[in-house]
Amino acid sequence: MDPHLLRTFVAVIEHGSFSAAAQGLGYTQSAVSQHIAALEADLGTRLVERRPVGPTAAGERLVEHARPLLLRLDAARADIARLRQVRPARLAVACAPITLTPALTMALARVREATPGLTLAVEVHGRDEAVRAVLTGAADVALVDGVAAPSDPLPLPDAGPMSTLAVAEAPLAILLPADHPLARRPSLRLGDLADAHWVDAPDTAVPLGQLRSAVRSDGFTPHMTYDGTDVRGLGALVASGHGLAALPLPAATGLTGTAAVRIRAPRLVHRTEVVHPRTPTAAVRALVSELNG
Template sequence: MDPHLLRTFVAVVDQGSFSVAASTLGYTQSAVSQHIAALESDLGAPLLTRRPVAPTAAGARLMEHARPLLLRLDAARADLARLNQAPQQGISLACTPLSHPALLAAPLPGDRPSLRVLGRDEALRAVTSGEVDLALVDGAAAPSDPLALADLGPLTTVRVAEESLAVVLPAQHPLAGRPSVRLADLSEAHWIDAPDTGVPLPRLRVAAGTDGFRARTTYEGTDVLTLGALVRAGHGLTVLPDSTARRLHGVTVTAVSAPHIVHRVEMVHGRLPRGAARELVERIGAGEGGPGQVTSPASAPR
């Protein structure tokens, strides 16, 4: 399967248009049509309907494989490039919204560090493809357990910090006066689906062992203050790190008593970088006076 044809197919599905995909990729529309025809011939099945442009059943199945395949190719290219890469004086970081405070308490090494705040999947893709030196990602996990990261290639994780989680409720919520609450007791409440800021609802379902936690509101941004405002206005509940939750105004914060899960921050990198990026990894790993560290392939089973 030619990866160039596969990239064209993904672009057409994403854009819902042959002409827009051609413009995005820098091809002619005729070239895009030829790419799709060649891929369909190779796989022996129609992949797209033309009016409207949409994946067929076979095309939808191919899309489930396409992005991971292309990302693994990008990861291989980035990993090989690192072998001959000269040490960098600067450092580029991708961080999820609730991960970087754990790192920024001390100065970053190197000249002109750059920081990009991205969603969890985007941050992992950025470090896998070599767009950034390092990524800081966060999520919910059992105490001392690593985060369950997607299998995106040969990545290594280093623990940065852990802290307790808390439920954020509007001040008028019936459970607002409780010092702690079991997640299962809130499974039928209204929730905000904020996968890149709060704890994702599927993770809460797994932790609490219930099919509840249905979204009343969806928030696709990365600003925790906006998420807090949505809770305050009664649009639903969310779960955040305790220290973050207590900085929000006009809401009530209740500790999670069960199950015992924590908010965990990990640094993720590919082949151990050199220069300023390596200095930062080693500083986190040394953990003098701070959190310990655990390294493991991010693609290993969790």
């Protein structure tokens, strides 16, 4: 399969329109139509319904393959570029919302002080997007977080030729409204809350799918969805009774109108990891050393 055709196919599916995909890719609409027809001919099946525009069953399956394939191609290009490029002193950090902590900002300040002329950039992304930023060369290092059993690796998207290092761990807590009947409990069992209302905030709180896996339950049904990355915004939704959320205890503590209660079972920890290329820059090595010190 030609990756150019795959990229056009994914753009059509994501935009839900041939014309919008053409505009986004800088092609003519005729060229986009030709790309889709060529890909369908190559695979011997219809991939895109035309009216309305959307994936067929085969197209849905191909999207599942195409996105990681295209990401790995972009990652390969960026990885080779790193070997031949001499970059100015820069440190571009992509971090998941909860990882933007005082510890990180202080580490960045020390690295900047020790590296004259360093250009520093920090962007907050969802977890998967932060990893993609490093893979594609948009960032030099990412800080991502997640939940795992104490001895298990952190579940991360396919990171390709990357290195990871755990730099922080914290207990996991349930964020509840301050007047919730369970708010004064010293600890809670996660499985007992499977049927509660939950806020689905995959880029800020623990994704609900991870909670289902942790207790092997079909529960944890989202009562509402929050697509933001502001922890205080999530706290406001919980305080207003829209649902519960799972967060690391330090991030969950002190949010207005809420209470943070530790999870005692199952045994889970919230972990922060650094993700960077196998050949990191001097600035990345300095940051990792500061965070791991």
